Amino acid sequence: MVGLIETLSELLSEHPLDLSCTRRTIDLGCGEGSFGKALFDDCPETFCGIDLSKRAIRLAARQWPDATWVLANADRVLPFADGTAGRLMSLFGRRPVTEIARVLCDDGQCMIAVPGEEDLIELRELVQTVGKRRSRWKAIVDEFADVGFKLQRQATWRHSVELDQPTIADALAMTYRAVRHSQHSRIQSVEQMNVTLHADLMVFQR
Numbered sequence: 001m002v003g004l005i006e007t008l009s010e011l012l013s014e015h016p017l018d019l020s021c022t023r024r025t026i027d028l029g030c031g032e033g034s035f036g037k038a039l040f041d042d043c044p045e046t047f048c049g050i051d052l053s054k055r056a057i058r059l060a061a062r063q064w065p066d067a068t069w070v071l072a073n074a075d076r077v078l079p080f081a082d083g084t085a086g087r088l089m090s091l092f093g094r095r096p097v098t099e100i101a102r103v104l105c106d107d108g109q110c111m112i113a114v115p116g117e118e119d120l121i122e123l124r125e126l127v128q129t130v131g132k133r134r135s136r137w138k139a140i141v142d143e144f145a146d147v148g149f150k151l152q153r154q155a156t157w158r159h160s161v162e163l164d165q166p167t168i169a170d171a172l173a174m175t176y177r178a179v180r181h182s183q184h185s186r187i188q189s190v191e192q193m194n195v196t197l198h199a200d201l202m203v204f205q206r
């Protein structure tokens with residue numbers, strides 16, 4: 001995703017931690033692990049990605065074999081001792097805030113990314129006629145406040161991409177469980193479309 005890695009990297013460098021590679025970095029819902037490798041390539045020995053999908057963990061391990069990859073459900077107990085992580089990120093993934101608070105050390109940092117209100121808005125308008133805009137980040141600030149974390153920084157990433165018909169169908173399949181017949185024909189008639197990608201990014205610390 002053009003520019004997202006750079007934006008995340010800037011956020012991390014604005015809030016440097018005095019931990020370098022000495023404490024664990026956890027990626028919750030790491031998927032295929034591309035963000036972890038791009039951001040923490042110099043610290044494979046302390047990087048750990050967690051995901052519920054066997055396929056995702058396999059791909060991640062193949063892509064970056066020097067890091068640690070764990071097949072686990074992040075909604076349950078995280079497989080780490082109290083206060084042993086320096087940094088935790090959840091990029092479009094799960095946010096079990098009580099467990100995040102337990103595993104992060106006192107000066108630990110948490111980086112969260114969630115879809116912004118304009119994310120895929122053109123596709124949502126195509127399917128629903130009126131795309132609903134819903135901002136999630138303020139509710140997440142409240143969730144983290146409840147476990148003693150303050151928002152250090154909030155940023156926005158936005159990018160526009162041109163999608164062809166098969167990619168539009170794939171993107172909709174990932175976003176909506178059921179697309180009605182009438183909506184299906186509306187999608188079929190679109191050959192190309194400019195679509196907005198939008199994410200809200202947050203950094204939290206105690």
Ligand SMILES: C[S@@+](CC[C@H](N)C(=O)[O-])C[C@H]1O[C@@H](n2cnc3c(N)ncnc32)[C@H](O)[C@@H]1O
Binds near residue numbers: 032035051056074
């Ligand atoms: C939207 S993807 C984001 C993947 C990656 N962070 C990225 O931005 O490319 C969400 C990921 O969370 C994983 N996931 C969903 N529920 C989970 C759970 N309960 N525990 C761990 N991972 C989970 C999915 O398998 C998927 O890889």
